[in-house]
Amino acid sequence: MLIDSSRSRAWFRAALALFCFALWFSGPMGLQAQDAPAVATSVQNAATEPAPAALDPGHNAWLMVSTALVLFMSLPGLMLFYGGLVRKKNVLSVIAQCMGIAGMVTILWWACGYSLSFGGSGQFIGNFDFKFLNGIDPNATGAGSSFISDTIWVMFQLTFAIITPALIVGAIAERMKFISVLVFVAIWMFAVYFPFAHMVWGSTGFMCGGLNANAPIKALDFAGGTVVHMTSGWSALVLCIMLGKREGFGKTAMTPHSMVLCAIGTGMLWVGWFGFNAGSALASDAIAVNAFANTMLAPAVAGFTWAMMEWITRGKPSVLGLCSGIVAGLVVITPACGFVTMNSAVFIGLLAGIVPFLAVAFLKNWLGYDDALDTFGVHGVGGTLGAILTGIFADPKANPAVKAVQEGLLMAQIKAVLVTIVWSVVATVVITLIVKAIVGLRPTTEVERQGLDLAEHGEAGYEH
Secondary structure (H helix, E strand, O other): OOHHHHHHHHHHHHHHHHHHHHHHOOOHHHHHHHHHHHHHHHHHHHOOOOOOOOOOHHHHHHHHHHHHHHHHHHHHHHHHHHHHOOOOOHHHHHHHHHHHHHHHHHHHHHHHHHHHHOOOOOOOOOOOOOHHHHOOOOOEEEOOOOOOHHHHHHHHHHHHHHHHHHOOOEEEEEEEOHHHHHHHHHHHHHHHHHHHHHHHHHOOOOOOOOOOOOOOOOOOOOOOHHHHHHHHHHHHHHHHHHHOOOOOOOOOOOOOOOHHHHHHHHHHHHHHHHHHHHHHHHHOOOHHHHHHHHHHHHHHHHHHHHHHHHHHHHHHOOHHHHHHHHHHHHHHHHOOOOOHHHHHHHHHHHHHHHHHHHHHHHHHHOOOOOOOHHHHHHHHHHHHHOOOOOOOOOOOOOOHHHHHHOOOOHHHHHHHHHHHHHHHHHHHHHHHHHHHHHHOOOHHHHHHHOOOHHHOOOOOOOOO
C-alpha cells in the first residue's frame, strides 16, 4: 500500500507539473483561444452584405419572441387545454391532432401557403410567386414591415396558420379519425384559411381596410377575429353537426379527465397570446404596448365575469368557468386589441364573459349540437362578437390607422362578419362531404367506446 500510495503521489505530482507547464507555455495562446469563439461567432452571424438600415434589431427581436409565444399557444398550450377537457382514453388523440396539424400546415405554408396568403395583387387569393419560400431573404425587409426581416414575418404568420385549424379539433374531439382530421385540415387551409389571410391582411385584400384604400369592405382585424377565430369557430360548428354526436352523448358522463391540465393549458394560452396580439403590431412600439395591456385586461375581466355568471345561475363558480372565460376574453379582444383603449378593453372583457357564456351554457343545449369542447361557443361566437365590437370601440387615440376607416366602420365589420360566416359554412359543408367520400369521418362504434388513443395511436396517456 505504501508503494502504491507513493506511486500515486508521484503520478499526481508529475501530472500537476505537466499541467502547470502547459498553462504557463500557452498563456498568450490561451487568451487567443478564449477570444476565438467570439470572433468566429461574429463572423458566423455577419451578413455577406450590410443589413438594411431599416431593419431594427429591437423590433425584429420582439417579432422573434412573439413568434415563439404564438407557437407556445399551440404546443403545448392548446393541446394541454383541450387534452385536459377530454376523457383520459382520448387525451393522446387530441395531442396527436394538434401536433399533426402543426407539422402538416408548416409543410403547406412552405410549399405555397405563404405565397397564396400574401403573394400577388388579387383581392381574394395570392399566387405562387413565393412557392417554397423562393425570394424570402432574412436580410430583406418589407414583406410585413420595413422594420423586420421578411423571414421572421413569414414564420410569425406560420404560427397563426398552425393554431387556426387546431382550434377546430375542440368541436370534434373524441370522435373523428386522425386521417380524416388531417385530410379535412389540408383542404380547409386552401379553401378557407389562405383566402382569408389574403383578404383581411394582404395589402390588396378584399376586406383589408388598414392597408387597401380600394378594399370593397374596409374592415379592421388586428390579430385574427375573422381570420382565426370566426373561420375556425363557424367551421367547427358545421363539422360537429355533420359528424354527429359522440357515442353515448347525453347518456354517459363526459366530464373533463383533468382540470389541472386544462388550467395549465389556459395559463400557457394567455402567456402566448401576448405574442399573438402585441406581436401583431410588428414593432415594439406604443401600439404593441397598448395591445399588450388590452390582452391583460380583457381576459382577466372575462374570466372573473364568466365565473360570476356560473355562481349566479348554477350556485358555484368552477375552474372550468374561469378557464373558459379567460379564453373567451382573449378571443373577443383579439381583433380589437390594437385599435381600442384600455377602458374599452375592460368593457369588452365584461361582454366576453357574458355572451359566450350564454352560448355555451344555453344555446348549445337548445340547439342540441355536440360541440365537445365549446369551440363554437368560445371562438365562433366570441370571434363574431369581437369583430363587431371593433367597429364600435376602435379609436384613433389608440391607433391613428383607425381614422382613415372610422366612418362606416361598424357596417364594414358587419359585412366582414357575414362574408366570413357564409364562406366558412359553405366551404366546410363541401369539404366534409369530400372527406367523408375519400376516407370516411368517424371510427367504428367499438373504437370510439374503447378510446382513440389505443386504437389509432397504439399508446395510452396513462398507465391506469
